[in-house]
Amino acid sequence: MTVPPSPFDVPMNISTFEILEDDHVVQRSLCHELEIVADRLPSLPAADEILRLCKSIQRVTATHFNRAERLFADLPLAHRPGPAFLSALHEMHQFDRMHGEDLASELWHSIEPEGERDVGKLSYMLRCFFDGCRRAIALKESGIEIARRGLMPG
16 A cells, blocks of 8 residues: 555545534634624724634635535535525525624724724624524534435435
8 A cells, every 4th residue: 555645645535514514613613702702892802813803704704605505505406405495594694794794894993093992883793793603504504414314325
């Protein structure tokens, strides 16, 4: 047996469900971090941490949301959640994407030295985003279970 020079040279067979579940780990972590920010208001993290959070919000809303919708839509028809599920997921992601853009902008402006900070508004925006993301994760996990049952033999 020839050992590949790098573990990354080994072909990987990652299932659709594992990709979604890995994405959910990332999303849950971001939600947890944002909840901590909300709980600590009116204090805010340092500017470099705010920048990292803003980039994470952008990455989740631009990459993870699109990937989830595509993966569900690409499942074999017999195992794919129905059109109502796909539509609901898309709508949830649209709201979360919009909330994420607004939140990232508000977070970024909140650390400007001369900027006025509306703590109530920021708290509400943080909670809208992480609550929405958690609802979408719950919906996707129900979709994974539906698909797994369809893919299970017998």
